[in-house]
Amino acid sequence: MRELLVDFSFFELRGALVENGQAVDFLVEPLSPAPWRLRDIFWARVTKVLPELGGAIVELGPIQALLQTRFFPNCPVLWTQGKPTPVSDRWTYVSRNLKKGLELLVQLRKPPREDKGALVSSRISVDGLFLSFRPGSPEIRWPWQLGPDMRAKISQAVRTKLGEHDGFSAHIRSAFATETDLVAELARLREQWRRAFAAVVQAPAVGLVYRPADPLARIFLELGHPVLDRILVDGPEHAVEAVRRTWSALTNGRPVPIERHAKPAALFVHSNVEEQIENALKPEVGLPAGGSIRFEKTAGATVVDVNSSVASSPLSRAPHTSGSRGLSSLNSEATKVVARQLRLRAIPGSIVIDFANSRPAQAETRLASLVRDSCRDDPYVASVHGHRGCALVHVQREYRRLSLAEQFLVPCPQCGCPDRALDPSARVRQFLHRVLQELRIVPAPAKIVAEVPDEIFVYLRTQGRDLLDQLIAHAGCPVDLSPGTAPDPRLRIVVGTKGLPNPD
Numbered sequence: 001m002r003e004l005l006v007d008f009s010f011f012e013l014r015g016a017l018v019e020n021g022q023a024v025d026f027l028v029e030p031l032s033p034a035p036w037r038l039r040d041i042f043w044a045r046v047t048k049v050l051p052e053l054g055g056a057i058v059e060l061g062p063i064q065a066l067l068q069t070r071f072f073p074n075c076p077v078l079w080t081q082g083k084p085t086p087v088s089d090r091w092t093y094v095s096r097n098l099k100k101g102l103e104l105l106v107q108l109r110k111p112p113r114e115d116k117g118a119l120v121s122s123r124i125s126v127d128g129l130f131l132s133f134r135p136g137s138p139e140i141r142w143p144w145q146l147g148p149d150m151r152a153k154i155s156q157a158v159r160t161k162l163g164e165h166d167g168f169s170a171h172i173r174s175a176f177a178t179e180t181d182l183v184a185e186l187a188r189l190r191e192q193w194r195r196a197f198a199a200v201v202q203a204p205a206v207g208l209v210y211r212p213a214d215p216l217a218r219i220f221l222e223l224g225h226p227v228l229d230r231i232l233v234d235g236p237e238h239a240v241e242a243v244r245r246t247w248s249a250l251t252n253g254r255p256v257p258i259e260r261h262a263k264p265a266a267l268f269v270h271s272n273v274e275e276q277i278e279n280a281l282k283p284e285v286g287l288p289a290g291g292s293i294r295f296e297k298t299a300g301a302t303v304v305d306v307n308s309s310v311a312s313s314p315l316s317r318a319p320h321t322s323g324s325r326g327l328s329s330l331n332s333e334a335t336k337v338v339a340r341q342l343r344l345r346a347i348p349g350s351i352v353i354d355f356a357n358s359r360p361a362q363a364e365t366r367l368a369s370l371v372r373d374s375c376r377d378d379p380y381v382a383s384v385h386g387h388r389g390c391a392l393v394h395v396q397r398e399y400r401r402l403s404l405a406e407q408f409l410v411p412c413p414q415c416g417c418p419d420r421a422l423d424p425s426a427r428v429r430q431f432l433h434r435v436l437q438e439l440r441i442v443p444a445p446a447k448i449v450a451e452v453p454d455e456i457f458v459y460l461r462t463q464g465r466d467l468l469d470q471l472i473a474h475a476g477c478p479v480d481l482s483p484g485t486a487p488d489p490r491l492r493i494v495v496g497t498k499g500l501p502n503p504d
Contacts, residue, residue: 001229006219006243007267008235009436010474011467012429015219016273023276024377025223025343028407029215032466035062038108038401041124041196041210043203046102056098058106058120061207065118067106069098105200105209110399111406115299126189126196127221129250130174130182131158133189134167141169144383145376150175157182172379176226184252216246222400224250230257234267266437280344280404283420285337291330291356293337297405301350304342306334308356331355331391332370339374342381348399355391368393424455428464431456431489432471438493445477447494451484 001021007014011032017025044058046067055068110119126133142151154170157179162168174182196210203209212218224247231247233240240260247256261267268274279285284294291308308330338353355367368386371393375381380398387394412420422430431452439445448471452460460468460481472479484490 002225002227004220004224004228004231005267005271005273006216006231006233006235006239008233008239009433010470011432013215013219014268015223016268016271016277017223017225018271018273021272022340023273023280023344024340026273026277026280026346026404027219027222027401029218031215036060036108036111036118036208037211038111038399039125039127040108040208041200042106042108042120043200043206043209044104044106044120045206046098046100046104049098049100058104059206060106060108060118060120061205063112063118065106065108065112065120067098067120067122103206111402113406124193124196125169126193128171128185128189129221129224129226130171130177130185131189132169132171133186133193134169135163135193136165138162138165138167140167143170143172143379145172146170146175153179154182158186161186172377173224173226181252181254188249214246216242217250220247220250226251226254228256230259232259232261232267232271234261264440266433266440268433269437276344277404280341281408281422285341287330287333287337289330289333291334293334293341295341295345295347301352302347304338304351304353306331306338306353306355327356331367335367335370335374339371339378342375342395342397343378345405346401346403348380348397348403351395351397353393353395355393357391367391371395424459425464427453428456428459428467432467434489434491435471435475438491439475442493442495445475445493445495447477448475448479449492449494450479451482451486451490453487453489454483456489457481457483 001019003018005016005018011030013029013031015027015029016023042060044060044065044067046056047059047064048057050056050066053066053068055066058065058067104122105124106120106122107124108118109121110116112118123137124135126135140155146154151170154174154177158168161183168186177185192212199210231243233243237260240258244258247254247258261270263270266274268277283296284292286292291306294305294307296303296305308327334355341347342351353371368384371386372384375384375395378397380400381395382398383396385394386392408423408426410421410423411417431450435448435450468479468481
């Protein structure tokens with residue numbers, strides 16, 4: 001059973017891909033404008049050339065970023081003085097050397113971090129459900145999950161529809177597409193690029209020039225699967241219609257049951273996704289048969305450590321005892337859990353998995369194969385490599401969006417350990433979802449009384465003031481907000497003169 005859950009609220013959209021009751025992917029799409037998002041297209045200017053790094057620093061407007069030479073091919077709409085007037089729907093492809101003052105089109109590929117700057121590419125990519133259109137980059141890229149027969153089928157359908165300077169990247173979801181689906185999507189992506197190009201020509205200065213306007217479409221493109229048993233929508237009736245229109249436009253009218261969630265509990269609570277997301281924010285998860293998996297982020301990679309509760313047993317030291325067979329079984333079980341957690345946590349970049357050392361060489365050499373099989377459905381796993389003579393497996397995963405930890409967590413204020421405490425904005429969003437859940441039970445409130453921790457109170461009274469105003473408008477009643485000493489918010493919905501307490 002594969003379901004796509006979509007939760008509408010007045011401040012954000014949330015999507016989750018659920019397979020057999022297990023959340024395998026999750027995305028939050030804020031409705032408020034942001035200065036940048038991954039895959040945004042910017043009009044940029046080179047401010048400094050770095051020959052020793054083989055690249056240059058470019059100004060994007062809100063931030064600066066690094067453009068490396070390997071991401072600098074013949075570029076669409078690239079010029080240094082003035083902006084050309086497009087003839088019909090054509091654009092130019094010219095080659096330039098990196099130099100100070102050069103203006104060009106770039107796309108944000110990696111976000112800025114505390115200790116690292118952003119990374120951009122002049123290889124523009126316009127993403128679809130089955131393909132990514134690459135104007136100005138004639139190479140074709142394939143995911144490792146697609147075999148030769150499937151690649152030949154996709155090439156036959158798409159190659160003749162490409163321009164001389166254009167290329168594409170296939171997604172693993174293209175294995176479920178018909179020739180008609182592929183041709184229709186390529187035409188839609190070309191039209192989307194024309195709109196982006198028109199925005200570039202009209203851009204007055206350096207800065208953001210194009211971002212797809214529909215946040216719902218981004219949820220489908222990031223999480224969607226062509227074969228779904230149903231899409232469940234938690235929101236008003238017009239939200240169901242919006243889902244139906246967007247899904248049909250992205251999939252060339254592919255039919256799927258779209259239902260509105262009408263249970264008293266919110267969709268993410270009813271389906272247990274809320275709890276699974278909270279567990280995915282913890283550094284450690286348990287294994288069903290014992291043992292645990294710990295996730296630790298470093299400056300250059302994420303380390304995943306598989307621990308066994310029997311690792312110190314005398315049986316585990318003998319290479320052919322039941323202890324070794326138990327560790328081998330634990331490693332096999334861990335590959336499935338690790339693969340799901342990597343996708344659910346949206347962990348990008350280099351990932352090193354340290355499995356329990358099961359001693360027999362044949363058990364260690366098959367670990368990479370097990371990980372590869374477990375990651376086969378993850379559209380953003382680029383490669384899987386094993387290391388001979390040890391129980392280490394290296395996974396490379398594409399940067400598609402901020403990880404869950406980067407979206408929700410900050411260093412612990414007491415010990416300074418990274419990714420240990422909820423970010424104030426994340427705590428505020430959790431509080432707002434809790435209020436919305438209570439409003440489902442009490443649909444005609446007279447007043448909302450909330451005693452919240454200081455950081456939530458300060459956030460809603462300062463940079464989150466608009467969220468508080470939107471909550472008041474959504475609830476249709478005043479909100480009495482006060483600071484409290486309890487670690488969690490205390491909430492009470494008042495109906496008339498009688499308060500309905502919400503037990504913690």
